[in-house]
Amino acid sequence: MALVERALVFLMMVAAFQVSHAAVHKVGDSAGWTIIGNIDYKKWSATKNFQVGDTIIFEYNAKFHNVMRVTHGMYKSCNASSPLSTLSTGNDTIKITNYGHHFFICGIPGHCQAGQKVDINVVKASPAAAAPTPSSSAMASQVPPATVPLPAPSPNNAASFIVAKGFALPLLALALSSYA
Structure with a gap:
């Protein structure tokens, strides 16, 4: 026993x-939140494993950019007319408190259309789960845990x-x- x-x-x-070791993610890594340099924020976020408790940092020149949290529809259409929230300090920190998609765009006209938008997807995963392989993820839907x-x-x-x-x-x- x-x-x-x-x-x-x-x-x-x-x-x-x-649980006690939350990660800090700087959006765009060393480039930050910008339209200069063709940063692919979709590719950037796909390489991260976001968890509840993590911190997301947006660093940018506040004279030229902002950060707007938006709905999925607003994200897809780059609609900045009524964001859920707007940040504009140039060094904005967001603590992830729940699972799911968190959509952010730059509200400066033309910036979102130029690719300055990011989808932070926080997936709920079991602590013992390993990274799924193509065969194991197909199998997971057929076999109950x-x-x-x-x-x-x-x-x-x-x-x-x-x-x-x-x-x-x-x-x-x-x-x-x-x-x-």
């Missing part, structure tokens, strides 16, 4: 460690968890040493 408890503690610590119930720890041996960013590994070592 001690092995099962150690495994459960380990899995909970790994999950907490993964297996579920294995984990036994609950006995009340007198239940571990308390305090997870602070950067402290997951030391806590894991401490938790495992208490069972040795």
Whole structure:
């Protein structure tokens, strides 16, 4: 039983460690948010793995650009007439708080049409899921995922968890040493 408890503690610590390390993504990488240099924001966003808790940074010259959060329809048609929100500091930070698509355009006339728009897609994925291969993603729709119930720890041996960013590994070592 001690092995099962150690495994459960380990899995909970790994999950907490993964959640505590959010990524920061600068839109357009070193080029930033611009129309200069033919930046392909669709290609840029396709190479990222956005998660809830991540931070998106838009860096740009505020004299020439802005950032508008828009609906999907507005994104597709480059319609900047009634954005959900507008940012214009030149160094705007957005914290991702939910799954799904987050659409942004530059509202300066002609800029969105020139490609200054980005779709930040935050996909809900299980912590144990690996990157799907073409054959595994086709198979995933046909085969339901297996579920294995984990036994609950006995009340007198239940571990308390305090997870602070950067402290997951030391806590894991401490938790495992208490069972040795």
